[in-house]
Amino acid sequence: MLVxxxxxxxxxxxxxxxxxxxxxxxxxxxxxxEGNINEGSFKKLKAELSRIIDHEYDSIIFYTFRTSKYSERxxxxxxxxxESQFL
Amino acid sequence: MLVxxxxxxxxxxxxxxxxxxxxxxxxxxxxxxEGNINEGSFKKLKAELSRIIDHEYDSIIFYTFRTSKYSERxxxxxxxxxESQFL
Numbered sequence: 001m002l003v004x005x006x007x008x009x010x011x012x013x014x015x016x017x018x019x020x021x022x023x024x025x026x027x028x029x030x031x032x033x034e035g036n037i038n039e040g041s042f043k044k045l046k047a048e049l050s051r052i053i054d055h056e057y058d059s060i061i062f063y064t065f066r067t068s069k070y071s072e073r074x075x076x077x078x079x080x081x082x083e084s085q086f087l
Numbered sequence: 088m089l090v091x092x093x094x095x096x097x098x099x100x101x102x103x104x105x106x107x108x109x110x111x112x113x114x115x116x117x118x119x120x121e122g123n124i125n126e127g128s129f130k131k132l133k134a135e136l137s138r139i140i141d142h143e144y145d146s147i148i149f150y151t152f153r154t155s156k157y158s159e160r161x162x163x164x165x166x167x168x169x170e171s172q173f174l
Contacts, residue, residue, distance in 0.1 A: 004150060006093060008117035008167060029146055030095035031118055049163060058164040059116055063091060063150070065158045076133065076147040077140050080095060 002065040003042060005033045009058035017060070020048045028081035089152040090129060091121045096145035104147070107135045115168035 005025055009017050018027070024045045025035035037045070042064070049060060065071060092112055096104050105114070111132045112122035124132070129151070136147060152158060 004091070006116060006119050008119075009164075029093060029148055032093045032095075032148065046163065053164050055164050059167050060163040061116055061119065062161045062163070063158060064161065065152070071150060071152045074149040074151065076136060076149070077096075077142050077145040080146050 001039065001042065002036055002067075002071070003034060003045075004063040004065075005045075005060060006063075007031050007058070007060045009053055009060070013052060013054070013058065016052045017049060017058075020045070020052060023048075026081060030080070032081075088126065088129065089121070089123055089154075089158070090132075091119065091150040091152075092132075092147060093119050093150075094145070094147045096140055096147070100139060100141070100145065103139045104136060104145075107132070107139060110135075113168060117167070119168075 003025060005021055007014075007017050007021070008031065018033075021027070021033045024037050024041050025033035027033050042062075046062070053060065090112060092108055094101075094104050094108070095118065105120075108114070108120045111124050111128050112120035114120050129149075133149070140147065
């Protein structure tokens with residue numbers, strides 16, 4: 001499955017959240033990671049992040065797509081990250 | 088079409104980018120907007136943003152989906168924005 005993860009967390013937790021996200025996904029831009037991972041890895045990712053963030057303050061959104069067949073990704077300006085999962 | 092827009096732009100251009108994005112999409116989180124718009128509005132949005140950003144420095148990614156049938160959206164922590172386009 002394709003996963004797009006965007007986080008909005010307190011500065012002091014950014015490094016940990018980013019490091020954990022990068023174990024499973026690729027960094028594409030400030031606060032955004034994406035990747036093709038299986039359901040098991042997605043669950044592990046969420047479990048790890050859940051222990052890091054402050055649930056009363058931080059926010060992480062996961063967009064998941066069973067298929068990338070109906071999706072497109074377009075960049076305006078520079079491409080900051082790498083390893084796009086989109087064709 | 089469902090559009091997810093994530094921006095990573097120089098601080099001095101954030102307000103303009105956000106204001107323009109909000110004309111067409113809903114703010115959901117720091118640097119992230121989403122919405123269901125038609126192709127014409129999407130083109131207008133891109134044209135407006137194109138005049139605002141520094142193409143050598145800033146980056147805006149648009150994920151577009153012809154259908155949200157195969158997608159899900161999950162939030163961990165707090166929900167910051169509103170008006171989700173996901174069921």
